[in-house]
Amino acid sequence: MGSVAEDTDLIAALQAAVGADQVLHGERLAERPAGFWSRHALQARALVRPATTEEVSAILKVCHQRRQPVITHGGLTGLVGGAICSADDVVLSLERMNQIEELDPVDRLARVQAGVILQQLQEAADAQDLLFPLDLGGRGSATIGGNISTNAGGNRVIRYGMTRDLVLGLEAVLADGTVVSSMNQMIKNNTGYDLKQLFIGAEGTLGVVTRAVVKLSEKPRSQQTLFVALNSFAEVKQFLKLMDARLGGALSAFEVMWQNFYRLVTTEPATNQAPLSQNYPFYALVESMGGDPEADQARLEAALADAYEAGLIQDAVVAQSEAQRSALWAMRDDVRQMGRVGPGSSFDVSVRLSRMEDYVNAVNARLAARFPDFTNIIFGHLGDGNLHFYVAPGQTGDGIKEAVERAVYEPLADYDGSISAEHGIGLSKKAYLSLSRSADEIRLMQTLKQALDPHNLLNPGRIIDPA
Ligand SMILES: Cc1cc2nc3c(=O)[nH]c(=O)nc-3n(C[C@H](O)[C@H](O)[C@H](O)COP(=O)(O)OP(=O)(O)OC[C@H]3O[C@@H](n4cnc5c(N)ncnc54)[C@H](O)[C@@H]3O)c2cc1C
Structure with missing residues (x-):
């Protein structure tokens, strides 16, 4: 905890960097929860809300000069405590950096600020008949900066890869305020070290991600969702191989629930109805995305018939409407039910x-x-x-x-x-x-941290400790 004079000096310097309204401290902090599922109020010396990369740089310069630790906040949906802060930290929230700067249907890319909410980008892409394929349960709060910093995975990795595979370029601000703009817009660009990779999955320990260029895909014209029951894990593995082989690259999700998960999410007080008997040991939620609704449906039905014939699956439902599709995914996403055990x-x-x-x-x-x-x-x-x-x-x-x-x-x-x-x-x-x-490997991570953040100010103590 800083002295009163140090606190006053820090707050004044932060206010000079972003404007008085964008530096929350004291009582104004008490209104903010510490995390997505937290009922506790946020503890910090101050929370700053920059609107531009230049402001992020100015904030980090202030903190660097004072050796002030900084914790970066996106949507706070992270699940490993990366954004936890203490009364000694300054919190840098990207919530005002929420602009989609460009969305190009020809180049199939979007240029976004780091505080853009994942669902906001998904919807903007959809409106242009494009797809931003990253998808996960925290989509309504998680930010693109958080997704990049955690290298988020989610439901469609099997087809489109992790976040790392969707990032063409990014901009980050180092601990001393240096802006590293690596906003590449090309799919191919072999010009030395791929610097963006330093920041993807670094959980905010090497720099604050401020903007990014991400890849978009053509929006699928058809989407099939099915839910099957299986008798053994061996059959789960064979069913995955069969579907992947028969759907010719269209398989976009393959989620599996053990019986105990399925029973929990389809038994009251859970609100989802069980689409299949609860008595099978395994269940798979499978999705495919294609470009030809009739042919895709026929191919899926043929693959399912093969799976029945081979004795791989015991029962199945295929979603016939968007409401049925959502209901199947709602079961998978209802992870809160687990607390009941x-x-x-x-x-x-x-x-x-x-x-x-x-x-x-x-x-x-x-x-x-x-x-x-x-x-x-x-x-x-x-x-x-x-x-x-x-x-x-x-x-x-x-x-x-x-x-x-x-x-x-x-x-x-x-x-x-x-x-x-x-x-x-x-x-x-x-x-x-x-x-x-x-x-x-851990020593090399420490060397990188030392090179980019020698005073250990950005998200200190996350992933590794200094050597
Ligand atoms: C219901 C639910 C379902 C989920 N499902 C999945 C899933 O399927 N797959 C998956 O991978 N994750 C999942 N998550 C976890 C979470 O959504 C992801 O980790 C997400 O990428 C975090 O984004 P965020 O904006 O909320 O980041 P935060 O929680 O705010 O931050 C996460 C970490 O990134 C750092 N950070 C955030 N923004 C920046 C930035 N701009 N620059 C530098 N560092 C930054 C933070 O300091 C922290 O260390 C789920 C979470 C919930 C609540």
């Missing part, structure tokens, strides 16, 4: 599909040995090898959370998996980073 921890891990079942069995065996009453709710972006767990150990007390984390993370070493598939490391997973990254 008791207090617990959420996980986002990656493992090769061929080893996934063994890994899940290893985790459950470790949980069972330590927590006889545990529940592990399982679902995920299975087509990407990405599993989500919600583990309620059935016990509370000292050391319980850590024991659950170790039960989930430690077996990953045997299966060459990753402790974070898409949510990042932030503060929550930092202690386990060495399970997924070698000592040399």
Whole structure:
């Protein structure tokens, strides 16, 4: 905590950088929640709301001069505590940098400020018969800057890749206020180091992302959504291969729910109705996107018929309207229901599909040995090898959370998996980073951090600590 004189000096310098109205402190901060699901008020020395890259640069210069740590805020939907701040931090919120500067149907790209909400960009693209394919449950609040900084994944990675694959160029401001404009607009540009990659997935530790150029795709003319029940994990894997092969590149989502997830999201007080019996061990939500509604529908039905004939699926529904399609996705997105099984921890891990079942069995065996009453709710972006767990150990007390984390993370070493598939490391997973990254890799990350932010001011303590 700074002295009163230091606080007054800092606030005056920030006000000079962005205008008095855009520096919130004291009582004005108490109105703002600390996070997407948080009821606590935000704690910080001040929250600043720049409207331009120049203002971001001016703010960072003020903070750099005073060695003042800065935490960057997008939509606060991040799931690894990356945006958590304390009363000693300055918060830099991108909420006013919310302009779509250009959306070009010929070049199929958008130039946006970092505070643009994901759904806002999706809708703007749609209005021009284009698609911004990144899609995730937090779409109504998450920002493009946050998506880039976390390298967000979501529901369509199987077809369009992670956020990294959608970024052509970006602009970032370094800790000392230097603006690095790397707003490339071309698909091909091999002119030395690809600097944008430094900031994608860096969780705000190397610079503040202020603007970006992102790739758009042609809007699909048809979209088919189906939901199937399956008897075994072996059949889930075969069904994925069959659909991918038969849909000729149109497969755009392959989400899987274990029975316990499906039952939770289709049993009251959850509001979703069960479209299929709740008695199968696995369910898959599958989507394809194509350019010819009739041919696409026929191809999907033929693929489904093949899957039945091969005995891979037990039952299926195909959405016949937008309302039915939304209802199927609403089940998948209703992750809040998991809290009903008791207090617990959420996980986002990656493992090769061929080893996934063994890994899940290893985790459950470790949980069972330590927590006889545990529940592990399982679902995920299975087509990407990405599993989500919600583990309620059935016990509370000292050391319980850590024991659950170790039960989930430690077996990953045997299966060459990753402790974070898409949510990042932030503060929550930092202690386990060495399970997924070698000592040399972590040292190189520290070298990069030291080079770009030598005073450790930008999102300090996230991902790694200084060497
Ligand atoms: C219901 C729900 C579903 C979700 N589903 C998915 C999913 O399927 N896949 C997935 O990957 N994630 C998912 N998430 C997580 C979250 O939406 C993503 O991590 C998202 O990319 C975060 O964006 P944000 O703007 O909310 O960032 P914030 O939460 O504000 O910030 C996240 C991190 O990025 C940093 N940051 C934010 N903006 C910038 C910037 N402009 N420059 C530098 N650093 C910045 C922050 O300091 C923090 O470290 C989900 C979240 C919710 C609530």
